[in-house]
Amino acid sequence: MAHSVNESCVACGACVDTCPVGAITMEDKAVVNADTCIDCGACEGVCPTGAIQAE
Ligand code: SF4
Numbered sequence: 001m002a003h004s005v006n007e008s009c010v011a012c013g014a015c016v017d018t019c020p021v022g023a024i025t026m027e028d029k030a031v032v033n034a035d036t037c038i039d040c041g042a043c044e045g046v047c048p049t050g051a052i053q054a055e
Contacts, residue, residue, distance in 0.1 A: 001039060001054065001055055002023075002032055002033075002034035002037040002055060003032050003037055003039060003041070003043060003044060003052050003053065003055065004032055004034075004052070004054075004055045005030045005031065005032060005051050006051050006052075006053070007029075007051075008049040008050060008051035009029035009047075009049065009051040009052075010029075010048075010051075011026055011029050011030065013026055013030075014043075014046045014048065015030050015042075015043035015046060015047055015052060016030065018042045018043055018045075018046045019037075019042060019043055020038075020040060021036055021037070021038055021040075022036065023036035023037040023038075024043060030043075030051070030052070039054065041054070
């Protein structure tokens with residue numbers, strides 16, 4: 001299991017700076033590396049559009 005990003009992402013980058021393990025990279029929207037994500041939920045809390053959720 002990992003967190004994933006939906007179409008509400010506005011590519012603000014808040015999650016990238018928040019992720020403690022560097023699992024998020026920014027392309028046309030945020031992308032979570034499922035192999036690196038530890039499911040801490042930090043990104044979910046900082047996303048202004050609620051675009052990141054546990055799968
Ligand atoms: Fe990073 Fe935690 Fe979000 Fe996973 S749940 S992408 S480890 S901030």
